[in-house]
Amino acid sequence: MTNWSSPGIDGLHAFWIKHTTCLHGRIAELLNESLTTGQVPGWMTEGRTYLLLKDPKKGMSDPENFRPITCLPNLWKLYTGMLSEEIYLHLDVNRLFPEEQKGCRKKSRGCKEQLAIDKLILRHCKRTKSSLYMSYIDYQKAY
Secondary structure, eight states: OOTTSOOOTTOOOHHHHHHOGGGHHHHHHHHHHHHHHOOOOGGGGOOEEEEEESOGGGOSSOGGGEEEEEEOOHHHHHHHHHHHHHHHHHHHHTTOSOTTOOTTOTTOOTHHHHHHHHHHHHHHHHHHTOOOOOOOOOOOOOO
């Protein structure tokens, strides 16, 4: 968590969560209780949404020219970050990630690795004068 990134509706910056070590034990208790009971306080999942202009040249009249950014409470980010880490470790230790899945692996360049492999294949085919048939799918961004 970045120290001074935009906080959620609670207004609590990550800096204070990191440096008020006397509260770490109580925060751990509350997060573990939420994990055990499956009950998360409503305020932890409420956010403040801002609409950011994508392209100023297109103007403000087109709703598709905006992308939403929601600032969630840092305690929610901490909670989901810890869960994510545990899930990742489980998948990694048990080798449940497909070998082809590079995008969410740690210490992986994802798309860059795929492009490097692509470049090597192209070079090889040029050098050996082999036929090569390729297709690409261009997925539109989520925003």
